Structure formats: structure tokens, C-alpha cells
Amino acid sequence: MVENRPVLNIVQHGLLILGAALFVFPIYVAFIASTHTAREVGSGIPLLPGGEFFANYAQVLGEGLSSAGAPPIGLMLFNSAVMAIAITAGKIAISLLSSFAIVYFRFPFRVLAFWTIFITLMLPVEVRILPTYEVVAQLGMLNSYAGLSIPLIASATATFLFRQFFMTVPDELTEAARVDGAGPMKFFRDILIPLSRTNLAALSVILFIYGWNQYLWPLLVTTDESYYTVVMGIQRMANAGEEQPLWNLIMATAILAMLPPVAVIIGMQRLFVRGLVETEK
Amino acid sequence: MRAKRVTFRHRWLPYALIAPQILITIVFFLWPASQAIYQSLLRQDAFGLRTEFVGLKNFARLFADPLYLDSFITTILFSTLVTALSMLTALILAVMADRVLRGSLTYRTLLIWPYAVAPAVAGVLWWFLFNPTIGIIAYALDGLGYDWNHYVSGSDAMALIVIAAAWRQVSYNFLFFLAGLQAIPRSLTEAAAIDGAGPVKRFLTIQLPLLSPTVFFLLVVNLVYAFFETFGVVHATTSGGPGNATNILVYKVWRDAFEGLNLGSSAAQSVVLMVIVIALTAIQFRYIERRVEY
Numbered sequence: 001m002v003e004n005r006p007v008l009n010i011v012q013h014g015l016l017i018l019g020a021a022l023f024v025f026p027i028y029v030a031f032i033a034s035t036h037t038a039r040e041v042g043s044g045i046p047l048l049p050g051g052e053f054f055a056n057y058a059q060v061l062g063e064g065l066s067s068a069g070a071p072p073i074g075l076m077l078f079n080s081a082v083m084a085i086a087i088t089a090g091k092i093a094i095s096l097l098s099s100f101a102i103v104y105f106r107f108p109f110r111v112l113a114f115w116t117i118f119i120t121l122m123l124p125v126e127v128r129i130l131p132t133y134e135v136v137a138q139l140g141m142l143n144s145y146a147g148l149s150i151p152l153i154a155s156a157t158a159t160f161l162f163r164q165f166f167m168t169v170p171d172e173l174t175e176a177a178r179v180d181g182a183g184p185m186k187f188f189r190d191i192l193i194p195l196s197r198t199n200l201a202a203l204s205v206i207l208f209i210y211g212w213n214q215y216l217w218p219l220l221v222t223t224d225e226s227y228y229t230v231v232m233g234i235q236r237m238a239n240a241g242e243e244q245p246l247w248n249l250i251m252a253t254a255i256l257a258m259l260p261p262v263a264v265i266i267g268m269q270r271l272f273v274r275g276l277v278e279t280e281k
Numbered sequence: 282m283r284a285k286r287v288t289f290r291h292r293w294l295p296y297a298l299i300a301p302q303i304l305i306t307i308v309f310f311l312w313p314a315s316q317a318i319y320q321s322l323l324r325q326d327a328f329g330l331r332t333e334f335v336g337l338k339n340f341a342r343l344f345a346d347p348l349y350l351d352s353f354i355t356t357i358l359f360s361t362l363v364t365a366l367s368m369l370t371a372l373i374l375a376v377m378a379d380r381v382l383r384g385s386l387t388y389r390t391l392l393i394w395p396y397a398v399a400p401a402v403a404g405v406l407w408w409f410l411f412n413p414t415i416g417i418i419a420y421a422l423d424g425l426g427y428d429w430n431h432y433v434s435g436s437d438a439m440a441l442i443v444i445a446a447a448w449r450q451v452s453y454n455f456l457f458f459l460a461g462l463q464a465i466p467r468s469l470t471e472a473a474a475i476d477g478a479g480p481v482k483r484f485l486t487i488q489l490p491l492l493s494p495t496v497f498f499l500l501v502v503n504l505v506y507a508f509f510e511t512f513g514v515v516h517a518t519t520s521g522g523p524g525n526a527t528n529i530l531v532y533k534v535w536r537d538a539f540e541g542l543n544l545g546s547s548a549a550q551s552v553v554l555m556v557i558v559i560a561l562t563a564i565q566f567r568y569i570e571r572r573v574e575y
Contacts, residue, residue: 008480012377019374020391023448026406029417033409045417094302101298106288113299120310122562126509126531127554130538130547131313131320139308151309159302167285174287184289213399215513216535231399235517238405247409254402261397266390273393276453277460 027255034252041247056252073253076230079148081260083218083229084211086149088204095158096196100188102159103166104174117156125152125217133220143224152217157279158203165199166192202275205268209261230257314555320548339549348525349533349550356529359443360507367447368499371454376484378455379462389459396452400445401513407445408518411437431519435526438519442527446514450506454499461495462488501565509558530554 033041034057036050064072101107102114125132132151141147169192177187193200218229228236234257237250265272324335343349378388395403410418411431419429431437465488473483512531515521521528521536528536534554538547 005480008380012380015377016374016381016388016392019370019377019451020388023392023395023452026403026410026448029410030406042415045415045420094305097298098302101295103285104289105291105295105298107295110295113303116306116311117302120306122559123310123314123555124505124509124558126512127534127551127558128310128313128317129535130544130551131316132309134316135309135313150305154302154305154309171285171287174285174289178287178289184291184294187289209397213397213402215399215401215516219516220539231401231513234405235401235513238408238517239520247412247415250405251409254405257402258398261399262394265394265397269390269393273456273460276456 027258030251030254033248034255036248038244038246038248041251042244052248056248057256060249060252060256071225071228071233073230073233073256075226076228076233077256077260079145079227080212080229080231080257082145083148083214084208086145087152087211087214088207090149090153091155091158091207092200092203094153095156095162096193099159099162099166100192103163104184104187117159120154120156121160129216129220136221142221143227145227147221148218148227148229149211152211152214158207161199161203161279162196165196169195198271198274199278201268202271202278204275205264205272206275206279208264212261317548317551317555320544321552323548324545335545339545340553343546343549343553351525352528352530352533355439355525355527356508359439359446359511359527359529360504362439362443363447363450363507363511364500364503366443367450368454368496368503370447371451372458374451375455375458375462376488378459380480389456392455393452395449396456398449399513400449400511401517403449404442404445404514404517407441407448411441431523433523435523438523438527442511442514442519445518446507446511450503454503457495457499458492461492465491498565501561505558505561508561509554 029045032046032049035053036046037052040046040050060073062072062074064075098113098117102110136142136147136151139147141150173191174187177191182190213231214229215231215235218227218232219235222228222232230253234250234253237253238245321339322334322336323332324339325332374392378385378392381388398406410416411429413419413430413432416429422429429437431441469487469491470483473487478486508529509531511529512535515527515529515532516535519527521532530550531554534547534550537543537550541547
């Protein structure tokens with residue numbers, strides 16, 4: 001800080017605390033609602049936690065809302081985790097290999113291959129949902145973990161990140177490896193991947209959150225309850241036809257649905273910030 | 282395109298390495314995208330029995346359709362509000378956090394986590410808070426004499442999805458603004474302070490101009506977000522209603538395809554969206570090219 005201005009200091013801390021409070025407020029209300037009975041929530045929101053915490057969470061985790069056609073949240077959390085991890089691992093694996101090929105080899109069609117991958121940066125899945133859905137249906141991948149994750153792996157952000165990073169790796173390392181008689185795959189495994197460790201970790205954090213928070217795609221490709229993910233499942237619970245929604249249980253689900261990605265962000269804050277700033281550049 | 286000075290030689294290995302990504306890109310990307318363009322030139326009868334080639338008629342019909350034009354205006358209003366609200370809030374918070382020496386990490390932690398909340402979940406959270414019968418904010422507004430009901434009032438519904446969509450995006454903008462501000466050399470602001478410029482003047486004449494690349498970048502990113510990633514916010518809360526008050530373009534594409542089964546029109550809408558996103562991305566890349574050079 002350049003100079004000392006007590007009034008300004010108070011204002012700035014005040015604004016920051018206000019901002020943080022605005023962010024926490026919905027979560028606080030959701031948490032409070034998730035610890036009461038449906039009747040208590042329905043008759044005006046209480047401001048302090050109630051005594052139904054264990055009962056509500058046990059019910060959503062174990063039984064789900066069978067009346068609303070929602071499977072147990074435990075299962076949906078598992079599906080979300082499978083999807084998020086498959087997207088993360090899949091994207092990183094194919095991107096590492098293809099950017100290695102593009103940077104470290106000269107081969108016919110290299111530029112064409114690069115642009116084929118590059119063009120995917122342009123179109124999010126939201127824009128071409130129907131034809132993508134038809135392709136997945138034709139391949140018999142509806143209601144499967146493959147259908148949930150593989151179509152979302154087709155995007156080039158990770159490839160570009162690795163390509164840019166590989167370009168900064170000194171040529172001397174490659175030369176030294178070659179002099180020592182190491183083939184390309186040995187160089188890739190023993191030198192390039194260890195050097196990319198931080199990038200790999202940072203990108204994993206971003207991709208996990210991206211995968212976990214998918215909504216439209218799981219909504220389309222799953223009609224079988226046993227493949228529902230938690231983020232899309234909430235909507236089914238909240239729009240449960242004629243009945244009054246059971247807000248206490250919906251809020252318990254919302255809390256559970258945001259817990260894993262929020263925990264990842266807070267736990268891996270440094271890597272997350274780095275990954276975010278680098279992927280978007 | 283650049284390559285390394287030192288490269289490996291191998292007859293088939295590079296193809297094998299690149300094959301998985303190319304394969305996935307062709308099957309799940311190029312093929313569906315070209316299908317969308319092709320279908321946009323076709324019209325099917327209601328039972329899907331006959332298909333005829335109609336050229337650009339789907340597009341002509343689309344732009345003559347008042348519902349579609351309404352949806353366009355709704356989308357523009359929605360994205361402008363989301364972008365303005367989330368960027369302004371984030372900028373204020375980032376400027377404040379940048380000035381704080383102690384506890385800035387704590388503030389950062391408190392302010393970045395909503396980014397991890399899925400748009401659909403954010404929608405459900407705010408929907409609950411604004412619920413006309415039991416929502417705590419609706420109750421407070423009632424106390425202030427405002428009768429909130431987003432099931433009836435189109436502007437209330439719009440306000441709901443704008444708040445839900447912007448809430449989550451503030452954290453994202455905050456991170457980039459904070460990074461941008463911290464990249465500005467302290468010596469500049471210190472020199473200005475010695476010359477007698479107060480904090481507000483310093484912000485307007487030094488920090489804001491130097492921050493303009495970040496502002497521009499975030500403008501594009503936020504527009505893309507509001508246009509394309511807010512499906513969940515709308516679907517989980519207002520379902521495009523009341524009437525068509527919150528029927529934004531991505532939602533309409535989905536509804537016309539999967540509920541209306543109007544494939545030609547939906548495909549044409551997809552193509553229009555593709556053009557928009559390509560234009561926005563192109564702008565972003567031009568700008569990034571420039572930034573990489575200096």
C-alpha cells in the first residue's frame with residue numbers, strides 16, 4: 001500500500017467482507033435448510049441449524065427421492081466422480097500424446113492434424129448438441145460411462161497447453177537423450193512427463209471441476225437412473241411434478257453436489273489459479 | 282508452424298500418437314458439426330418420413346420468426362447484464378483485495394470458490410432463495426413492499442437467472458483482475474502517489490488503462506459464458522418462462538430439438554450459434570496473438 005488512509009482501509013475491508021458474505025449467504029441458507037424437516041422449511045426459513053442433519057443426509061445418500069424418480073445421491077455422486085475422472089484422465093492422456101507428436105516429429109499432414117484439433121476450440125458442445133447426441137446414439141453409447149465422458153474429451157485446450165509448454169523445453173535435453181541412445185518414447189516417459197508435472201496437476205484440477213459440473217450433456221445421454229450425475233439429478237428432484245418439492249432434501253443434495261469441486265479448489269488453490277490462468281491464455 | 286530444431290524420426294509413431302485425438306475429434310466433433318450444417322438445409326415433415334432439401338429457407342424462416350428474434354433480444358439483454366454485473370463486482374473486489382497486504386490470501390480463498398459451483402446448482406440455490414412462498418429473499422423483498430414472483434413476472438425471472446449466472450462468474454473475473462492488478466509495477470503507483478495523486482485518480486489514470494487488456498479478454502470470455510454455458514441456470518430454474526421471458530438461444534435450440542422435434546430449425550439455430558461463437562473466439566485469438574508478442 002502506498003500511503004496510510006484509515007478510512008479507506010475500513011472501506012476496503014468492509015467491501016471485501018461484504019463480498020465474501022454475499023458469496024457465502026446462499027450456501028449458509030442451503031445448509032440451514034438441509035438440517036430441518038420439510039415442514040419446518042416450508043413454513044418460513046429458520047435461521048439456525050435444526051436437528052435433522054443426520055436424518056436428511058442419510059436419506060438422500062442412501063435412499064434418494066424415489067417419489068421424484070431420483071436414485072440415491074451416493075450413486076449419483078459416484079457417477080459424477082467417474083465422469084469427472086474419466087474426462088480428466090482421458091483429455092490429459094490424448095493431449096499429451098498428440099502434442100508430443102506435433103512438437104517433436106516432422107511428418108506429412110502434421111499441419112493438417114494440428115488444425116483439425118485446433119478447430120475444436122471454436123465450438124462448445126452446447127452448439128452442436130443434437131447431431132452429437134445422434135452420433136452417440138448410433139454408436140450405442142447412451143446410458144454408459146463412455147457416452148458420458150468420451151464426447152467431452154474432444155477439445156483442444158489441453159493439447160494447446162502442452163504444446164506451448166513443450167516448446168519451452170530446451171533442445172539440449174532432447175539432444176542429450178538422443179546421444180544417450182534414448183528413443184522417443186523413453187524421452188517422453190523419462191524426461192518430458194516428469195518436467196510437465198506441475199502443468200499436469202494444475203490442469204487436472206481445472207478439468208476435474210469442468211467434468212464434475214457438466215449438466216446438459218448428462219441430461220441428454222442418460223435416461224437410465226443408474227447413470228444420472230448429481231448436478232443433473234438435482235434438477236429432477238426440484239421439478240418433481242405436482243408435489244411440493246422437498247427443499248430440505250434438495251438443499252442437502254446441492255451441498256453434496258458442490259462439496260467435491262469446492263474442496264478441490266480450496267485445497268489446490270495455487271494449482272487451480274495457475275491452471276486457470278494458463279489454460280485461458 | 283514452428284517445430285523443434287531437434288526432432289525424432291520415425292515412420293509410424295507420430296501417427297499412432299496423434300491418432301486417438303484425431304479419431305475422437307472426427308467422430309464427436311467434425312462429423313456432428315457438419316451434420317448440423319447439413320441438417321440446417323433440410324426440412325422434415327412431422328413424422329420424419331420425408332426430408333427435402335430447402336436450401337437457406339430454414340434461416341429465412343428463422344429470422345422472420347418473431348419468437349426467434351425475441352429470443353435473440355433476450356439473450357443479448359441477459360448476456361449484457363451478466364457480463365456487466367459480474368465484471369463490475371469483480372473489479373471492485375479485486376481493487377480492494379489488491380490494496381490489502383495482510384489477509385489477501387484469506388480473501389482470495391473466500392472469493393474464488395463459487396467458481397467450482399456448477400451453473401445449474403447455482404441456479405437451484407438462488408431459485409430457493411427467491412422462491413415466492415418460502416424463499417428468504419422473496420420474504421425480505423415482501424417486507425420492503427415488493428411482491429416478488431418469478432413464476433409470473435418476466436422481469437423477476439430474468440433478474441433471477443442474471444443473479445444466479447453472475448454470482449458464479451464473479452470469482453472467475455476476480456482472479457483475472459487480481460492477477461492483472463498485481464502485474465502492474467508498484468513503482469508506477471508509488472510515483473503517482475508522491476506526485477500527489479489520490480487513490481481514485483491513480484486507479485483511473487494508471488491502473489485501469491493498464492488493465493484494459495484484461496478487461497477486454499474478460500469481456501469476450503464472459504459473453505461466451507453467458508451465451509453458451511448458462512443452459513443449466515435456465516433449465517434448472519425458469520425453464521425459459523414465464524412465457525418466453527428467459528428463453529435464451531441455447532435453451533431454445535435444445536427445446537426446439539428435443540421437445541419440439543423441429544430438427545431443421547434447431548439445426549439452423551445451431552449454425553447461427555456456431556457463427557457467433559466462432560466470431561467471439563476469433564476476436565479473442567487476435568487479441569491473444571498480440572499479447573503473446575510483447
